Amino acid sequence: MSERAQSDIRALRARYPVAQSALLPALLRAQEELGWVPPEALAEVARLLDLPVEVVAEVASFYTLIFTEPVGRxxxxxxxxxxxxxxxxxxxxxxxxxxxxxxxxxxxxxxxxxxxxxxxxxxxxxxxxxxxxxxxxxxxxxxxxxxxxxxxx
The missing domain is CATH 3.40.30.10 (Glutaredoxin)
Known part of the structure; x- marks a missing residue:
């Protein structure tokens, strides 16, 4: 992810008292930039929010609005x-x-x-x-x- 996307995710984290509350908006921000959320982006979001990558992956796989595989335009x-x-x-x-x-x-x-x-x-x-x-x-x-x-x- 770009430095801009990482900065945006850090700013999201700062807006919430609990890191997990920023998770869905952070995943959407990663997807906005990449078009989908590959494993590397899941790991980066986990790092930026200081959450276990398993938690991030579980949330990403639960919501149909998060694409964990490449999608069309x-x-x-x-x-x-x-x-x-x-x-x-x-x-x-x-x-x-x-x-x-x-x-x-x-x-x-x-x-x-x-x-x-x-x-x-x-x-x-x-x-x-x-x-x-x-x-x-x-x-x-x-x-x-x-x-x-x-x-x-």
Missing amino acids: HVVQLCTNVSCLLSGAEEVRRRVEERLGIRAGQTTPDGRVTLLAVECLAACDEAPCAIVDEQRYGPLTPEAAVRLVEELP
């Missing part, structure tokens, strides 16, 4: 929780996979889009829903979901 997260499934999420996923030519968990060959099936986006009132590049959409029809991915630059 755009990330499409489709909810697979019960409310979304009962509202048509399987058909939304199937149609988006078909349009992109990939399965959930994959990135298009050109690196443009990563498609992820995630457990819950906390938007049951908008089921079926998705997050595309940090913006939530829902309720989605299969056609609307396909349009969303087609309109990505």
